[in-house]
Amino acid sequence: MKFSSAAATTVGLLLSGHAPMIFSFVTPPSRFASGHQASGSERSIISHSTESSSSLTSHNTNDSRSISSKMQFPLFMTATYSEAGKKKTSTISTTGSNSMVSEQEDSKHGIVPFGGSAAHVKTPDKQILGGKGLGLQEMSYVGIDVPPGFTLTTPLCQVFQENGDLPEEMWRQVEAAIQRVEQDMDRKFGDPSYPLLFSCRSGAAISMPGMMDTVLNVGLNKETVEGLAKATGNKRFAYDSFRRLLDMFGDVVLGIPHESFEDKLKGLKAKVGVQDDIDLTAEHLKELCDLYEKVYDEHGKEFPHNPMDQLKACIKAVFGSWNSGRAIKYREVQGITSLLGTACNIQTMVFGNLGPTSGTGVAFSRDPGTGKAVLNGEYLVNAQGEDVVAGIRTPEPISTMEKGFPKAYEQFIRNVHTLEQHFKDMQDVEFTVENERLWMLQCRSGKRTGQAALKIACDLVDEGICTPEEALLKVEPDHVKQVLHPTFSAEALESAVYKENVVAVGLAGGPGAAVGKVVFSTETAEEMTKEGVILVRETTSPEDVGGMWASRGIVTCRGGVTSHAAVVARGWGKPCVVGCDDIDVDMKTKTMTIKETGEEFKEGDVISINGSTGEIVRVAIETTVPALEGEFGKLLGWADEVPDVCRVMANADSGADAQKARDLGAQGIGLCRTEHMFFSPSRLPVVRRWILRDEGLEQVQEFQREDFREIMHVMDGKPVTIRLLDPPLHEFLPHSSEINEKLSKQLGYDDSQALASDIEAMHEENPMLGLRGCRLGIVREGLTAMQTEAIIHAAADLIEKNNDAKPYPRIMVPLIGSVAEFKNQALLIKRTAERVKKERGIDVPYEIGTMIEVPRAALVSDQIAGVTDPEDGKRLCEFFSYGTNDLTQMTLGISRDDAGAFLQVYKDLGIMEEDPFKSIDTEGVGFLLHLSAAKGRMVNPELSLSICGEHGGDAASIKFFDKVGLDYVSCSPFRVPVARLAAGQASVKRRKDEIEPMSRKDRVVKTSPMA
Template sequence: MTVYNSKYIYPFGGSAPKPTVDPSKQIVGGKGLGLQVMSKIGVDVPPGFTLTTPLCQVYAKENDLPAEVWKGVRENVRRIEIDMEKEFGSSENPLLFSCRSGAAMSMPGMMDTVLNIGLNDMTVEGLAKATGNERFAWDSYRRLLDMFGEVVLGIPHEDFEKRFDKVKEDANAKNDVDLGVDQLKKLCDEYKQVYVEQGKEFPMDPYEQLYACVKAVFGSWMTPRAVKYREINNIKNLIGTATNIQTMVFGNMGNDSGTGVAFSRNPSTGEKVMYGEYLINAQGEDVVAGIRTPQPISQMKEVLPEAYAKFLENVEKLEVYFKDMQDVEFTVEKGKLWMLQCRNGKRTGVAAIKIAIDLVNEGKCTKSEALLKVEPRHVEQLLHPAFSPEALKSDAYTKGVCAKGLPGSPGAAVGKLVFTPKQAEEEKAKGASVILVRETTSPEDVGGMWAAAGILTARGGMTSHAAVVARGWGKPCVCGCSDIVVSEVDETVTVKETNEVFRAGDVISINGATGEVIRNVIEVKTPDLRGDLGILLQWADEEDGVMKVLANADSGPDATQAASNGAQGIGLCRTEHMFFAPERLPVVRRWIFHTECLDDLDHIKHFQRSDFKDLFVAMNGMHVTIRLLDPPLHEFLPRPEQVHEKVAEELGFGKDVKSMLARIDSMHEENPMLGLRGCRLGIVKPDFTKMQVEAIMLAAADFMEECPEKAKVHPRIMIPLIGSISEYKNQALIIKSEAERVKAERGLDIPYEIGTMIEVPRAALVSDKIAALVDDEDGKPLCTFFSYGTNDLTQMTMGISRDDSNGFIPRYLELGIFEDDPFQTIDEEGVGYMVKHSASLGKTVNPNISLSVCGEHGGDPKSIEFFDSLGLNYVSCSPYRVPVARLAAGQIRVKRRMEAAAKAEASQHRGVAEKAREAGLAVVHKVAEMMHQ
């Protein structure tokens, strides 16, 4: 493989050429792009260079990098030596490097970092002389020995930590900063002994160190924790991680130095205040690792006022450039500020929405740009439970607070205590809600953190691993709770002040917004969805050509909830869901057993009529699509073990239990999901179809007469599970006849439509014939809409039972056989093709036919993007997924408009280039002609 340094290595900072066009984030990674941008806009960045993500794949395949890359690394090191007037490996004035990962998408703490590369027994003396700070030099050396041993050679960190604790104990030192030069020298010797005991060797050659660190960072892309994090966060299609080699600047050079991590706005609430922490006389890992308790970033202006003022200026520059809230890392070395990293900060759902609204109000971005700053999962987080205001004032809460830590990530969680990630995952698999308690979390804990309802740690600050990961996932987290002692061995949590002990399995509550730990079970409620979220979703609805979002609702309360969440109608009412109320089920069962009993059918019609009217009232003129009875009748019957004399008597069998059991057995189907259900039921029992249509039309008439000032109603009657034109026509003609009869009897012009749910592959294949059907009497289309029931369409197309697929789909996802669960995200190549083909056929013969989706895929953002590309009119999903779908639909329109603009711009550039080429040729010809003359 031929590798060209200019392609695979990007310099930044110092005298490196500042890029005029930002390299792709996919190539240089998020961290590399941030360094490029900061260098470009005049923010001080320690010089360095980025080894690009394609090299990650090269390393994974070859377990090494090509010689030309290593040559490029040396060339860039020499450039930095000139910039910094230092030399890598020098015994007089050594240059040191950090080596950090940086994928295109942020994966906090999941991959590896090594600092102070280049120190050895000789250069540490040179660093002490050059800086005049012997303690600083040996402190930096012991850090390299620790990090290199753990990250590069796989030596357990605990082996170094034990030696560190022993040296501190011998020196009667509370913190690492209390150790003097002699103790640090001793610690370095102790660390070297760890290498010996592990059969490892610390390389003294600086370039050998650097090469090994580069390989380790590239190798960390496939560590179990990184793979697990990508799996949990559905991060796919990335090339790998980039590796950033950057000049070390030192925050551990004394009290005029320090390091910190900060957000330009509060990542929990979105408030426009600087939010973060810093440490004086420390390196960056100290802040996030929770080794020392950091100070709030606002206090930095008191001790380092000039650096703090420059820091605020830099952060504002970055917000303006990126048009977003920034997450930054910085170091102050001897009073000078250096920016080490910037990226769009992770945030909670509440914060994401507030920040998006505020950025528009501040003129930093447009409404369309703001929509793209809120992820669907952010909206989902707002639908998660929180403690109600009433619960917060209750004695159970106020008197139940037993400890308080830092509010790492807002939200409420109630669950059983578990002490290991494995326990969390096992209990979650059993359906339990758990609180994961740790002394402090590490990247290896991500599986358990994902499984937990909430996270509680005894150590770590607001930017610790636990807090950052929890905020990204919208999980409640209380971190740095120094009021408790966690024993992961004994599986206990002890409250220091009271000696109260909680054990594994005990249930507690945590409040991530306040940092409080409550010994009692506190009631949680779903938060209000108005305010900033309402504004943002209104912006989404206003995007040109945006796909409409309707809801699946089966009752008045469901419809009211859907309307309050912004649904523009009901895309699916499953009439069978109206049958299961305790007072209704016996009536339905009697009709199933004795279909000749018209009284029971009238009773069913009565309660359906009432329920349909509730839907019309809630929707007030918007479409209400009602699916006729779909499931097999056995679903409504009692199980044999539930049958006794009283049940038999109630259902019309007298006390003849044996006769009733025989009847239930006679209705048994080997494969009921493919048996007597859907339109087949209506064809075999046409009285039921007539009854449901009459109930729909009577409910519509009732609404129109009782609410004349509104007088808006629009029922759409959906025929389920058709596979042939004849099936559809049979039911459609019955529906039309019954609907017209009710209209005539009530003397009302009730607008209604007839259509079908396409959920059988054969129906998708003959969609043009169905769409082309017309009524022989008036010549009008007999089918005005298709709604794709993608749940059953997926089941039948793929031959997979959605009820039994959990036994193997997780393994399929793990092995990469499936990219997504096909029952959550549409299978575009197979099921999606069926939808596309059917839609095309339908539109060809009936351009006015309405096309929609009413399966679970209607609430999945990735699926919505696919449906939008097909030109479908709307998607329908559960009421609580409506806000997510509305945001996704608006974002899709913004993205498509941006893509179109980018293509137009590229086309214009190509046109200009072509004209320039032609003009250049004309000049050449003219010159040639003059020379000839």
């Protein structure tokens, strides 16, 4: 999470005991607003920081020990300055003793040519060129035919967003780029005899299928369309291209609803008695162009007949579409926040609608649904680019292209193989065949399901295309989540209930299973999302993205497996059935009708869909979570084997949770919350009696001993971190409405009034900051000793029963805020543990550590890490575990339970980019965490560091924790697989960038010393 701020440089003074530690630090690059000009004072401070902070030296001016330790902090500096009239941005990152300085000229007039005579860009940058621009550069580089053109880079999108237009100098560069293409193609843009035409496409660095707008055939008008007809000898093709331009330009550039043009098309087809667009003649299409121009008049708009005016308007529309509602929605649901904007690609038009020897298509080098190494895709004869992905016609399988276009197909297979070898990943490509000549229009890493992602990654390694570490980076954390999504069990699929209720079959657009209520609009899907819905449409468009995200599954009656619905659904891991010709969808009456039987499904009716087979079932079918095996285990094994990886443990409070965690690959228990064991109906009365009457502590110990024994048995040989009692005691007490005579007698009271009086006496105004955590252990005599005895006895029981048992408890003190608190509890734990070990005659290995969740504890971490036992001089604290839930609450002053009242508003206004309880606030909470880690390891280099809050399962947070140098993260059992992948990826990326962990080079995750 980041706050929007204009803060630039801060000089910090932290107190460590009585001796001041003085150092300078600056805020990360994001703190400098775009275009901010550093003042003289800022420059002087930055200069000082550059010289002094590549390693942070603490000087204790009063201590004869003269501590001088290099503390490695994640310091970042950004300065903006002028040089020879050019604005430059310099970013300095200091991590440890390594200083990295980079400069990049801020070019506002970035136009990069591709194809034809264009020189290849030596180091193409996806962030600048966008995904499409990068793909076009790389295809040209490996010798694949690409229609020439040029890319307007993403910084220009920023310029457009800020100014609402582009500089005149940029337009002059566009004209110069056009002249190069004209020379390559031997045609002129706007030439009435044989015009050069362009497509105008968006292309951000991250693929956003269907979210941004495209305009084809730019340069046609009433004059040039006649020239195109004569030059090609194909009047029908020329007017088909012109009517497409009129439609796209009106929709994308001028905001005329596409339906207005579609209505004219439907009306003309009805008038002349044809069903398909392809059956319209040249004269029909010429008439349609006239009708489309009337649509402009009806909406008070004017179509520009000057080709350059068309191109300028299209470029502006592409850049403007970056902030369209649907694009913003897509970025929101995908969590995309780091992009500069979209690039704009101007490319020579090649035509798939010239006739039966031309066509267009989309394909994947491997099956995006299953991951199998078979070419998967579709194409249309006599069609133009957007027809396939828009789902206007249901296309033909790519395999049939071999018969119609044998030479082009052979070349296509070679191209796809070349691209997969070059990019080392499954490719999603778009192509056009113009009079039997193949042109490649686009390539990118294809979106895929979780199941496919795992198989593709493993297969690429098996085929020698990439290494295991490279393969890890091709799988997203969401892919792992998808593999855990529900499917129909084999038994359900074979049952009569399933087979007899399949009412329709379409194309398998996205695997998995879903059960939900039928809805027909995005608005209804969003309103009813909590009830579980399946969105049913004729075909989806980018405007439906919100409803698709809100739905459990999607059904369309038109479109193929590369249509918008299928591509987006697969990317999100949602089951999807597309191109289902067995159904009719009536959006006005909100009904789905089975053609063969006439059976109707209305809004709210429950159906099931099988995205793996394309089947629609009229009843609810029970779903199940698939077994985790094969590629799943193989890939996560690679993640665990990455050198210096941050390990993953689990939060578990029962033997069942611990077993699930171990099954999913957890390397221990990072948090066992002892209080969760108190809430069972049989135990709660005993706990309440101890709280209120100070009776029954021995019985509570037996409960704890039994639970600890079970968890340590399941996790044999692996560490089990047990947090002593943390929540305020009132959480275990009855509410006033529950108090009655029977309960009073049960708890040892003469009457209910006495019970109510004692409960009221324990009331706290702010229990989160009240009597809880270590304060309970200090104030409530016997509590800490009781819990310690239960832990050590439980471990001793296991060893006594089985000499090969290897329990390894780690006892964690919660809510420490001062050194004295920790010393008080740690000594009590150690004395009690050693006594029990002596009584039992069994050597139980154990560790003592603390949670760092109070900001003050983070600031005095060096003192806490340095606490020793006065009797033997040994350190008492062997580990820190960061409780990031409470650390976030206390640092930001935000209650996690009440944040919902304003967090979304803050995100909408840009005050916060992320929910700080979901992804770690790296600038505030993260800084404290890193400061604590550095100070703790300054005193004890072997100090084990971990986190156990909700952030332990968040991929973005894990990346930060990896850089800090934490030994492990801990999360809920079901998040363990995602965390394992994220940890492996973070280590691969860090090592690739040659960045050392900030606090320590070598990670150590201990297993039982007895192992």
